[in-house]
Amino acid sequence: MKCLICDTHMHYYFSKQFDEYELGKVDYCKCPHCGFCASQSHFELSPNDWNQLNQAYHSKSHYAEDNPHNRNQRYFNQSLMLSLMTKQGLINRGDWLDWGCGVGAVSQLLNDYFDLKLSTYDKYFTPHINAIDETALLPRQFDLVVNTAVFEHVRDRDTLDEIESYVSDKGCFAIHTLVPENVPQDPNWMYLIPVHCAFHTNKSMALLMKDWGYQCSVYNQHSKMWVLFREPAAEVQPRVEQLNHALGWQYLHFKNGFMDYWQ
Ligand SMILES: [Zn+2]
Numbered sequence: 306m307k308c309l310i311c312d313t314h315m316h317y318y319f320s321k322q323f324d325e326y327e328l329g330k331v332d333y334c335k336c337p338h339c340g341f342c343a344s345q346s347h348f349e350l351s352p353n354d355w356n357q358l359n360q361a362y363h364s365k366s367h368y369a370e371d372n373p374h375n376r377n378q379r380y381f382n383q384s385l386m387l388s389l390m391t392k393q394g395l396i397n398r399g400d401w402l403d404w405g406c407g408v409g410a411v412s413q414l415l416n417d418y419f420d421l422k423l424s425t426y427d428k429y430f431t432p433h434i435n436a437i438d439e440t441a442l443l444p445r446q447f448d449l450v451v452n453t454a455v456f457e458h459v460r461d462r463d464t465l466d467e468i469e470s471y472v473s474d475k476g477c478f479a480i481h482t483l484v485p486e487n488v489p490q491d492p493n494w495m496y497l498i499p500v501h502c503a504f505h506t507n508k509s510m511a512l513l514m515k516d517w518g519y520q521c522s523v524y525n526q527h528s529k530m531w532v533l534f535r536e537p538a539a540e541v542q543p544r545v546e547q548l549n550h551a552l553g554w555q556y557l558h559f560k561n562g563f564m565d566y567w568q
Pocket residue numbers: 308309310311312313336337338339340341509
């Protein structure tokens with residue numbers, strides 16, 4: 306299997322036995338170049354079996370991929386982060402899209418408490434707010450594209466490229482997933498749930514940024530979200546420092562390149 310980030314041949318890494326959803330033994334592979342890991346077993350499922358797995362999992366657990374208390378706090382912190390960054394001129398107001406939004410929790414909070422409009426789109430859920438039709442998804446149309454808990458479910462490069470393709474030429478790309486320095490070689494790692502199939506690393510994210518033309522990024526640990534910028538660091542960093550100075554602590558962690566917060 307080839308790495309969908311850098312096209313290098315991936316090696317077998319470890320296996321995990323799942324006694325639910327007819328998954329059985331799942332084999333995980335690792336890219337020796339960028340560290341990206343993927344479940345070969347999930348990648349080889351037919352589109353039909355893949356959809357069935359996701360539907361069965363989500364109807365049973367109702368997207369309870371983590372503690373709902375943590376998740377709701379994260380949605381709030383993501384809304385707060387986007388709002389603060391907009392006030393600081395780091396994100397442009399305009400057309401915003403949450404791709405793979407679930408029911409639209411972030412959009413609801415932005416609407417109710419921050420007076421910001423985030424359009425929503427999801428292939429599997431009907432969002433409760435600001436839903437747009439697939440036909441309204443046009444390339445390079447959105448000043449901000451958000452995705453939360455999406456990247457770890459994506460099995461092909463085309464889908465990653467498609468999500469990114471909606472970000473305008475001067476737009477920002479906001480991503481919530483887990484990005485460690487290295488994926489642990491451990492079948493008991495907490496992130497290995499039945500519907501997670503792709504595991505990104507600091508290096509694989511840095512490569513994606515470069516491929517897509519983003520130069521620098523910020524991370525906030527409460528929202529567990531990165532925002533990627535196309536403008537050079539010299540233009541973005543002063544505004545980040547202004548916000549951090551105004552708040553009185555390092556609210557945003559900035560890096561020229563991918564902000565490798567988790568080591
Ligand atoms: Zn790779």
